[in-house]
Structure formats: structure tokens, C-alpha cells
Ligand SMILES: N=CN[C@@H](CCC(=O)O)C(=O)O
């Protein structure tokens with residue numbers, strides 16, 4: 001079998017960013033160690049990386065083995081496929097009408113308290129057919145792929161009743177099966193208290209725990225469970241109840257924590273051993289310390305703080321310096337972050353969170369892979385891992401966040417197949 005043909009050889013890579021070398025989530029200085037190889041090549045067989053490194057070495061390793069297809073990277077930049085570890089991919093409708101409210105200074109939680117915000121998307125998602133949700137989410141997933149994402153996490157949470165939560169999760173599952181991008185599902189029945197349970201949040205929490213969680217598990221529709229722990233949404237105690245039940249049902253845990261108010265969500269993430277905690281703009285030093293001790297990954301969402309016109313951002317610099325592993329994500333959703341572009345997030349990660357281009361790339365490759373429990377197969381270009389990589393129309397890493405607002409992706413290889421070429425989907 002050693003001589004079975006190489007399916008694809010990507011060669012003449014000017015700067016190859018491998019992210020190789022470490023099994024745990026990257027922290028501190030390691031976040032800047034991106035494993036650059038100049039004059040690189042990647043040999044791919046059966047959808048996996050067969051050899052990677054300097055072109056001369058790779059060619060020596062595959063000497064005598066036939067190569068079916070060669071792809072000339074023309075001296076440009078190659079990175080692992082980008083990973084978006086926090087999205088609300090599947091939903092009905094859009095919320096551009098909230099822009100004028102935002103411009104008048106109406107706060108995000110105020111819009112929600114008035115029955116808008118998440119709840120208006122809940123109405124649109126409940127009335128949408130499964131097919132319409134599929135087509136809309138597919139369009140967004142196409143965009144994500146065109147901007148370099150090869151794996152995406154997707155949360156439910158706009159159904160807020162069993163039938164519609166399952167509908168959202170089925171759409172995510174079908175996309176995972178049919179679309180080149182891998183979709184990892186999270187159940188988020190506790191995204192808001194639905195209108196019909198207004199003032200009865202304890203009853204709704206009971207419903208999530210006793211009806212929704214077991215059924216989602218029984219149908220195998222989600223790997224993780226997430227909760228929006230925030231004033232006026234779910235309290236720390238309610239979040240603890242839901243996440244503890246999720247843990248007992250075998251879900252991995254995530255939490256939208258300390259986004260707007262310092263509630264103690266970060267501490268809860270540490271206490272329960274969540275795989276990740278999201279947002280964290282208002283997280284205290286004690287909260288971050290609890291996360292560091294428990295190895296919880298901080299998923300920072302700079303497009304959200306930008307879009308909500310917040311003057312402060314997640315303290316990613318402090319997190320990195322104190323040893324909390326940081327990942328970055330679009331938080332793609334119709335309210336607080338209507339963008340599919342991880343490249344925009346690169347720019348905001350640098351300019352608003354103070355991260356370097358190297359740290360930003362680590363945060364949306366290997367650390368993002370850890371945040372969704374996939375670091376054994378994706379997130380770096382190493383022998384045996386899935387052959388997911390991106391060729392950019394750029395010659396160095398810093399160029400990506402520097403030249404913002406445009407798409408630098410030229411080619412995407414997913415599981416060894418060219419799925420984007422010349423910035424267009426191939427349809428494979
Ligand atoms: N903060 C809560 N949930 C989403 C926003 C959802 C919405 O506004 O529709 C977020 O992560 O930003």
C-alpha cells in the first residue's frame with residue numbers, strides 16, 4: 001500500500017503555515033508558534049496528509065510513487081483550513097430592522113426584553129420549512145467555505161420548543177452530510193426564554209432538561225450543549241442545572257458567558273469543565289483564572305462586539321498572557337454578528353483584541369479545533385490529519401488581517417478535494 005498513488009500534490013508553496021507540533025490547546029507564547037515552512041509542499045492521499053514540509057523533503061518522501069494531480073500554489077501562502085467554532089448557522093429571516101435601533105443606542109438586551117432580537121428570529125425559524133432553512137443555511141455555509149472555513153460548529157436555539165430545535169439540528173446534520181464543510185452540532189435550547197414561557201423560566205429550564213436534552217441525545221443530533229448565561233436570560237444557577245443535566249446525558253459543554261454583565265459564567269465554565277466559554281467581554285480575573293485552571297478554551301467573538309458597537313472587547317491579550325487558550329470565531333448569527341467571514345474576524349482580532357496575526361491564526365485553526373473536540377483530525381497540517389488547506393492570494397500571514405474587507409482565498413482543499421478554485425466553488 002505504501003506505493004499507492006498520491007492523489008494531490010500541492011507544491012511551490014511560498015509560506016506554508018503548518019501549526020504542527022503540540023497536542024494540547026496552545027497558550028501563552030505557544031500561540032505565536034505557527035510552524036512556518038518556506039518553499040513547502042503537501043502530499044495528499046485518501047483525503048489525508050501523506051507528507052508535509054519543505055518541497056525537496058516531500059518530493060524525496062514520495063519518490064517512486066505516482067502522483068495523480070499537481071496543484072501549483074505559485075509561491076503563495078497556505079494555511080490549514082480555517083475552523084469556525086461558534087455559529088448560529090441555521091435560522092429563519094434576518095434582522096436588518098434592528099440596525100436603526102442600534103444606531104439610536106438601544107442596547108442588545110433591551111431589544112430582546114421587548115420581544116425582539118433572538119425572539120424575532122425564533123418566530124421566523126418556527127414558521128420556516130425545514131427545506132427553506134436548509135437552503136438558507138447552505139448559502140451561508142457556501143460563503144464560509146469561500147472565505148476559507150472547512151469546519152464549522154452550528155448551534156440550534158431559534159426553535160425553543162422540541163419540534164423546532166430538532167428541525168434546526170436536522171438541517172445541520174444534513175448539511176454535514178451533503179456539504180463539503182464539516183458541521184459540528186450544538187444543542188442550545190437555552191438560548192432565550194420563549195415568549196410563551198415569559199416569567200416562567202424555571203418551567204422552561206425543566207422542559208429543556210427533561211424533554212429536549214434526552215430527545216436530542218436519543219436522536220444523536222448534537223455533540224455539545226450550550227446555554228446563554230446572562231442577566232434577563234438564564235441565571236448562573238439555571239445554567240448550572242442545564243449544563244449539569246447535559247453532562248449527565250453525555251454532551252460536551254459550552255457556555256455563552258459574561259458577554260455583557262460579569263455574572264460568574266466564566267467561573268461556572270471552570271467549575272463544570274466546559275470545553276469552551278464564549279464572548280467573555282465582562283469576565284473577571286477570577287473567572288479567567290478558573291478557566292485557566294480547568295483548561296477551558298476562551299472563544300472570543302470580536303465581530304460581535306464590533307457589530308454591537310461596544311466600546312470594550314474581550315481581553316484576549318490578558319487571556320493569552322495568563323495562559324488561557326484563545327480561539328476566535330465569527331459567531332455568525334442574524335442579530336449580533338451577521339457575517340460569515342473569518343477573514344474579517346482576523347482583522348478585528350488584531351485591531352480590537354490586540355492579537356498578532358500568528359495568534360489569530362492559531363485561534364482559528366488548532367485552538368478552534370480543540371474548542372469543538374476535533375484536534376486529533378483537523379487544525380494543523382500534519383501527517384495523518386484530514387487534508388484541509390487554504391491557498392490565499394497573499395504571500396505572508398500578516399497580509400490577511402492587514403488588507404481587510406476583501407476575500408483573499410484563492411483555493412480550498414477539503415478532505416483532499418479542491419472545492420474552491422480561483423475564489424469560486426467547484427461544486428464538488
Ligand atoms: N448572545 C447570544 N446569542 C448570540 C446572538 C443571537 C442573536 O442575537 O440572534 C450570540 O452569541 O451573539
Ligand SMILES: [Zn+2]
Pocket residue numbers: 086087088256278331333
Ligand atoms: Zn453565540
